[in-house]
Amino acid sequence: MTSALAVAMAFAVAAGAIALLRRWSDRLPLARPGARTLHEQPVPRVGGLAILAAALAAAWIDPPRLPGGGLAWLAATAAVAAVSLADDVRGVRVLPRLAVHAGAAAAVAWLAFGATPAALAAALAVAWGANLYNFMDGSDGLAATMAVTGFGAYAVVAAQQGAPWGVQGALAAASVPFLAVNRPPATMFMGDVGAVPLGFLAGALGVAGVAAGLWGAWFPLLAFLPFLADATVTLLRRALRGERVWEAHRSHFYQRLNLAGAGHRGTLAVYAAAMLACAALAAACAIARPDAGWWALAVAAACHVAGFAAIVYHVGDNVRGAR
Secondary structure, X not given: OHHHHHHHHXXXXXXXXXXXXXXXXXHOOEEOOOOOOOOOOOEEOOOHHHHHHHHHHHHHHOOOOOOOOHHHHHHHHHHHHHHHHHHHHOOOOHXXXXXXXXXHHHHHHXXXXXXXXXXXXXXXXXXXXXXXXXXHOOOOOHHHHHHHXXXXXXXXXXXXXXXXXXXXXXXXXXXXXXXXXXXXXXXXXXXXXXXXXXXXXXXXXXXXXXHHOOOOOXXXXXXXXXXXXXXXHHHHHHHHXXXXXXXXXXXXXXXXXXXXXXXXXXXXXXXXXXXXXXXXXXXXXXXXXXXXXXXXXXXXXXXXXXXXXXXXXXXXXXXXOOO
16 A cells, blocks of 8 residues: 555656646756757756656655665665766766766665675676666657556566565656656657666666565566667677767667657657567566566567667668658
C-alpha cells in the first residue's frame, strides 16, 4: 500500500512540476541544434527535474532497502544530478563530469559489494549506464519510454519479491507526464539532469537488486537492453574504425533510423516495441524462470544485433542530413 501511494504521489508531483516548467519555459536553458541532435529548433530542457523531484518524494514515503543506507545512495545520485544540471546550464568539461560519474558509481558499488571484484564490475556498469542513457536521449520520447518500461519492470519484480518498489515505480510513473511533453514533436527535453541520473539509477538500482538477491545480474541488462545494445555496439564500431568516440556524432542506430526517413514518430514506435518486449521478457523470466534469464538475454541481444545490421544494410554507414 505504501509503495502504491509513493507511485501515485510521484505521478502527481511530476505532473505539477512539468506544468510549472512549461509556464517558465522562457527561462529554461535551451537545447540547440548541433552535431548530434535530431531537432531543428531550440527546445527548452531540464524537464528531468520533474522526474527527480517525483522520485525524491516517493523515496520519502517508501524508502528503498539499499546496502549502506539510503542517504549514501541519495548523496551519490545528487552529485550526478548536480553536475548534470550544471552541464545543462553553463556546460561542464568532459573529464570533471566523468570523474563525478565514476566516483558516484564506485561509491554505490562499494556499498553493494564491498571491496570485491564484483564491486569493480558493478562500478563500471553503473558509470556506463549513466553515460549510455545520455547518449540515447537524442530522439523524441525515447528516454522517457525507456524509463517507463525499464523501471516498470524493476517495480514489478521488486513487488513480487516483497521488497519496497515505490522508487522504481515512481521513476516509471513520473516519466509518463514527462512523456506527454517529450513525445513527437517534443516541446521539452529532459536534459542531462534527467538522462544522466536516470541512467545512473538504472544501473545503481539494478546493482542493489542483485546484491539483495531480488534478481540475477542478467535482469537489469535485459530490462534496459534497447539502450544498452545501441550505445555499446555504436561505441565499439566507432572505436574499431578509429573514430574519436568522445566527439558528437549521428552514428547511433536510432539516429540512422530517424534520419533515414522514420523520423521521431517512426523511431519511437520501433524502439518502444523493443523496450516493451525486453521489459516484459525480463520481468517474466525473473518471476517464473530465473534460470532462463541469461538465455533470454542472449536471444534478445542477438535480435537487436540483427536489427542493427538491417538498419546498416538499408541505410548505410554514412547517413547525413536532418529529418
